[in-house]
Amino acid sequence: MSIGGIESIGGFMPLAAPVVSAPSTATAPTSGADFGSMVLDxxxxxxxxxxxxxxxxxxxxxxxxxxxxxxxxxxxxxxVATKLTVAVRNKAIEAFTEIMRMQVG
Incomplete structure (x- = not known):
């Protein structure tokens, strides 16, 4: 089963990332739900x-x-929903770990 086919499972609503266009300046606010609310939902x-x-x-x-x-x-x-959630969690941890390895300065 492909990831694209998950939406066809009755009652399953995948985690959806907000659609955000590239901001014109670094201080431009973005629209959509914040990450924490999306995770809790x-x-x-x-x-x-x-x-x-x-x-x-x-x-x-x-x-x-x-x-x-x-x-x-x-x-x-x-x-399938549990496997998808675990995969998203693993990617988030991987991204956090990579961010923590970055050198500031």
């Missing part, structure tokens, strides 16, 4: 996806889920 969505998969797992185990494929799809969606 993405984590809340991930938690919701995982909660949904957990609920369906309990229903499947108790025999009250009429279509087992609903759980299979939710579990796969939760797995």
């Amino acid at each position: 993405g984590l809340e969505r991930l938690e919701g996806i995982q909660d949904s998969a957990d609920t369906l797992a309990v229903r499947a185990a108790s025999g009250t889920l009429p279509n087992i494929h609903d759980y299979t799809l939710a579990a796969t969606e939760a797995e």
Whole structure:
């Protein structure tokens, strides 16, 4: 499955970076959500996806889920969302580490 195909998974809303054009000066404000809010929003969505998969797992185990494929799809969606979140976290840590190695001066 390609990264471009993630959007087709029902209910999954990928973390979206704000669209920011190159500022004309160094002090020009940018529009869009700040990074911290985007991270918190993405984590809340991930938690919701995982909660949904957990609920369906309990229903499947108790025999009250009429279509087992609903759980299979939710579990796969939760797995993909978790992998994507971990990959973004790893890249952020890598970028932070690289920034900390930069010499000022």
